[in-house]
Amino acid sequence: MNQRQRAKMLLAFSVLFLASVAVAGHFCREASMVTDFSRKNLAPCLAYPFGTDWMGRNMFYRTLTGLSMSILIGVSAAAVSAVMALVLGIAAATLGKRADSVISFVIDMVMGIPHILLLILISYACGKGLKGVIVGVALTHWTSLARLIRGEVLQLKESEYIQIAERLGHSKLQVAAKHMLPHLFPQFVVGLVLMFPHAILHESSVTFLGMGLSSEQPAIGVILSESMRYLIMGEWWLALLPGIMLVLTVVLFDLGGTSLRRLLDPNSVHE
DSSP: OOHHHHHHHHHHHHHHHHHHHHHHHHHTHHHHTOOOGGGTTOOSOSSOTTOBOTTOOBHHHHHHHHHHHHHHHHHHHHHHHHHHHHHHHHHHHHSOHHHHHHHHHHHHHHHHSOHHHHHHHHHHHTTSHHHHHHHHHHTTSSHHHHHHHHHHHHHHHTSHHHHHHHHTTOOHHHHIIIIIHHHHHHHHHHHHHHHHHHHHHHHHHHHHTTSSSOTTSOOHHHHHHHHHHHHTTTOTHHHHHHHHHHHHHHHHHHHHHHHHHHHHOGGGTTO
């Protein structure tokens, strides 16, 4: 089995697993809210693989629902952030020195502020909750991809076919849409996918600190935050198993993005 075949299998497995978690979590939402004090604080067993919490809620269902919500937030925030990076990266490289200076200054300013602090401030200013977390994550994750796209566009501008298109009278918008976007598409897609794990981790971190989703929602950050007070009582499964599932989800997103980058790289055709 060569490198490309291995990358295809890994990408397919990642997509299948993450899609299954997202769909299963959607259907388990109501079951994750059911309380039954007759089964509270049960350790993992065949009937309850992830055990139950202090209110008798099924931790397996709560974990799936929380991961499903994290994937939804990650996909939404990463999509908005990637589009912002694409637009601003192209604008910085094609609209002249003044636009480049302004956009580069904004990029440096955003990257100069501690990431989690800026995310908390934006999320809090937007009223926290689902909307606040998505806006906060989207507005703090576009800078690296924008800088990468800007560099790619600056190299493309020196290409012969771009210069010929400009001499033929094509506008900057036409050159960007017809000649630059097809070249930038692989970098855009890979950058979009690789934003997912960062978005999910930061969403969980903000929620864990109490600045994200409300405590009524079975988010992973809420689950981990609530479980901290019960760890000293020996109820290790409340934090360990959801934490492992969160790490697994993030790792699969990262491996999927790495595999996609390998598949889109022309140099890997002969591997």
